[in-house]
Amino acid sequence: MSDGQDRQDGGAPLEIEVEGLRKTFGRREVLKGLSFGVPRGGFLSIFGPNGAGKTTTLRVLATLLTASAGTVKVAGHDVREDPMPVRRAIGLISHNAMLYPDLTAQENLRFYADMYGLTDADERISDLLERLELSARRYDVVRTYSKGMRQRLAIARAVLHRPRVLLLDEPHSGLDPRAVDILDGLLAEIRDEHTFVMVTHNIAKGLEWGTKLMIIEGGRIAYEHAAGVDHDAFSAVYREHVHDGSVL
Amino acid sequence: MTVEEGARYVAAVYAVIMAVLVAYYIISSRRVSALQRDVQLLEEETRRRQAQATEAGAE
Amino acid sequence: MKKLVSAPALFVGAGVLLVIGALLAFWYAPIDASSMGFSQKIFYYHAPIAAAAIAAFGVAFVAAIVYLRTQDLLWDRLGYVSVRIGLLFSILVMITGMIWGKAAWGVWWAWEPRLTTFLLACFLYAAYWVLRSVVDEEQRRATYAAVFAVVAFVDVPITFFATRFLPEGLHPVVVGPGGGGMEGSVALSFAVCLVGMLLLMAALIRRDVEIELIKDRVTDLKTSLGG
Amino acid sequence: MGGWAQFKAIVRKDLIRELRTRDMLVSMILFVILAMIIFHYAFTVEEGSDLTWFTGGMLWVTFIFAMLLGLNRSFAQEKDERCLDGLLLCPVDRVTIFLAKTAGNLVFLLIIQAVAVPVFALFFIERSFLGDLLPFLVVLLLADLGICSLGTLLATISMNTRSRDLLLPILFLPLIVPVLIAATGATTLIFAEGTGFGSLAMRMLFLLGFDAVFLVAAWGTYDFAIGE
Numbered sequence: 001m002s003d004g005q006d007r008q009d010g011g012a013p014l015e016i017e018v019e020g021l022r023k024t025f026g027r028r029e030v031l032k033g034l035s036f037g038v039p040r041g042g043f044l045s046i047f048g049p050n051g052a053g054k055t056t057t058l059r060v061l062a063t064l065l066t067a068s069a070g071t072v073k074v075a076g077h078d079v080r081e082d083p084m085p086v087r088r089a090i091g092l093i094s095h096n097a098m099l100y101p102d103l104t105a106q107e108n109l110r111f112y113a114d115m116y117g118l119t120d121a122d123e124r125i126s127d128l129l130e131r132l133e134l135s136a137r138r139y140d141v142v143r144t145y146s147k148g149m150r151q152r153l154a155i156a157r158a159v160l161h162r163p164r165v166l167l168l169d170e171p172h173s174g175l176d177p178r179a180v181d182i183l184d185g186l187l188a189e190i191r192d193e194h195t196f197v198m199v200t201h202n203i204a205k206g207l208e209w210g211t212k213l214m215i216i217e218g219g220r221i222a223y224e225h226a227a228g229v230d231h232d233a234f235s236a237v238y239r240e241h242v243h244d245g246s247v248l
Numbered sequence: 249m250t251v252e253e254g255a256r257y258v259a260a261v262y263a264v265i266m267a268v269l270v271a272y273y274i275i276s277s278r279r280v281s282a283l284q285r286d287v288q289l290l291e292e293e294t295r296r297r298q299a300q301a302t303e304a305g306a307e
Numbered sequence: 308m309k310k311l312v313s314a315p316a317l318f319v320g321a322g323v324l325l326v327i328g329a330l331l332a333f334w335y336a337p338i339d340a341s342s343m344g345f346s347q348k349i350f351y352y353h354a355p356i357a358a359a360a361i362a363a364f365g366v367a368f369v370a371a372i373v374y375l376r377t378q379d380l381l382w383d384r385l386g387y388v389s390v391r392i393g394l395l396f397s398i399l400v401m402i403t404g405m406i407w408g409k410a411a412w413g414v415w416w417a418w419e420p421r422l423t424t425f426l427l428a429c430f431l432y433a434a435y436w437v438l439r440s441v442v443d444e445e446q447r448r449a450t451y452a453a454v455f456a457v458v459a460f461v462d463v464p465i466t467f468f469a470t471r472f473l474p475e476g477l478h479p480v481v482v483g484p485g486g487g488g489m490e491g492s493v494a495l496s497f498a499v500c501l502v503g504m505l506l507l508m509a510a511l512i513r514r515d516v517e518i519e520l521i522k523d524r525v526t527d528l529k530t531s532l533g534g
Numbered sequence: 535m536g537g538w539a540q541f542k543a544i545v546r547k548d549l550i551r552e553l554r555t556r557d558m559l560v561s562m563i564l565f566v567i568l569a570m571i572i573f574h575y576a577f578t579v580e581e582g583s584d585l586t587w588f589t590g591g592m593l594w595v596t597f598i599f600a601m602l603l604g605l606n607r608s609f610a611q612e613k614d615e616r617c618l619d620g621l622l623l624c625p626v627d628r629v630t631i632f633l634a635k636t637a638g639n640l641v642f643l644l645i646i647q648a649v650a651v652p653v654f655a656l657f658f659i660e661r662s663f664l665g666d667l668l669p670f671l672v673v674l675l676l677a678d679l680g681i682c683s684l685g686t687l688l689a690t691i692s693m694n695t696r697s698r699d700l701l702l703p704i705l706f707l708p709l710i711v712p713v714l715i716a717a718t719g720a721t722t723l724i725f726a727e728g729t730g731f732g733s734l735a736m737r738m739l740f741l742l743g744f745d746a747v748f749l750v751a752a753w754g755t756y757d758f759a760i761g762e
Contacts, residue, residue, distance in 0.1 A: 026445025087625040098620030102551045114543035115624035254345030262352050276514045283521040290528035430708040441695040451691045454755040462709045469712035472719050
């Protein structure tokens, strides 16, 4: 309300601003001009069939891919022009843990803490391991961890440097129900501390968390809505926009 | 080697090399025309389908 | 980019110059006074072919750098085609080099700096070829190929320099210090042959880039029809 | 921000990993010593053949092939567990990653050489070359740096291709020939004649130039090699 940035999202300034994002791989155009914003503290859930460009979008936000055209700003910095502050401001949780299996939990986190230049690394690591109930195993090699424990450690890795924005790439896929519960518990705990973008196939989870919903289809935004759509109505919308019969 | 022999020898090799290069060029030129024909056919097909699609849309 | 001159025009220009060059080389330029005699005439096509090969690799090097800066696949196609033409000329260099070796030194193969360098360049650019064939994703293939093309082109002169650490080479130094200048008639004939060969190289690259671009167009049309 | 701290962090991580599993070092050391035994039988034509003039060649061929084994491993894990994404997400200059990876590989190569060279001397070199140790070490370091920087750049590329460890030697070997020529010549001269710095100066300068050129080339291209 105070500045011109706000849209339908209320007063919070935009933490993520995407304007005319295009991405081509070779001669294949995967993203055909996306524009959207996420206000600070918001939670954007992105749905869509496989190959629609969801993960590509997320990887552009994460600076792992460079946009072919358009501007992308995360935490006030242009992703292409100024990637370093963006990298400091984001954390990524995906179904790949991105942990070194031959290092211990402590060593893994210590490594990432050094990479991010954390000054209070030791306390931060202890604190996180405590919260994630991994303290007892902190000196064990990650290779010996169960899938759920790895996922918890991956969350610790992603939030270690207190990122303003958390990017979630299908975080629920491949998890057993117990691990899903733990992940949800953790998300609930850290929900207020970050802005979120989640790419998911899981409509229930996406609706549960999202303050804003988006369906990407064929590299374009097919549907965009504020939260508050119930599951059945959204499923109908999803089927209307996505015709490939992919898993709901 | 006499001068006559040398001349024949060198000229023959030269001719062979030039023949290789000219052949390469000619083959690639034929390739271009073949491919251009493909493009033409495909473009016609695209146009035809587009026309069909607009017709179907109009009905 | 290269709409300036058509391939046929380059090809005709090359043909005219090469024919004139051959006439000059065989009838106008004097027969070598040294032991090589008439077979020294190999020089009029061996050296221009070598120059054309190096120039083609140079084009690939420049195209690689431009590609890395612009990410425009047109430059990838140019680089790819230039390497292919460079390899074709390199193989011709090896063949004519071996003939030269037989005529001048009585052996088919000598581990002589220039010949060895060309042999290694052949392997380098063959590796470039292999590299392209094992990357599926187009943009990634173009990027890796470009990085390798840069490294390879930098490596070639270094290799040449390194071979100087081996015992003395046999290669005649025809131009430059020590070899004495060329006679006017020799220089003129050589220059015509050189420019002709470079034009021929340009014509081949020009034509093959055209082929690659049309092939891209065909795949584009096919995917749009299929999808 | 601390590029140096990040450099140290990556090197330390690679060293901890390798010293814990030792899968790379053990096989590299076994390979190197086995290669020497094979060279002995391959080159000995009669009882007591003098192999002095082959020493440089044997040594560097062994090192280069051992390094190929190691290079394939050095990125395999980054790739398999998608740790590379984690690394690329960090606010780290890509050149720092390159330098750290090169340094890690250099350390492994030096460990191999610390084992291999004494064994090699025992097997093949009759005269004591302790007096020429200094020039030898200079040549060793300069050549290693070239091998590791070029190898790291190419391993980064080859790990993302379909035929990974098959591709690396094809890319690496033709490019490393200049180093092989200079290092082999210098090493043989040292072992056979015990020449001092004087007659090796050109080769050392050449190796230094090679290192500089490829460090710069990698500097300019590593962003592309590791990204996307």
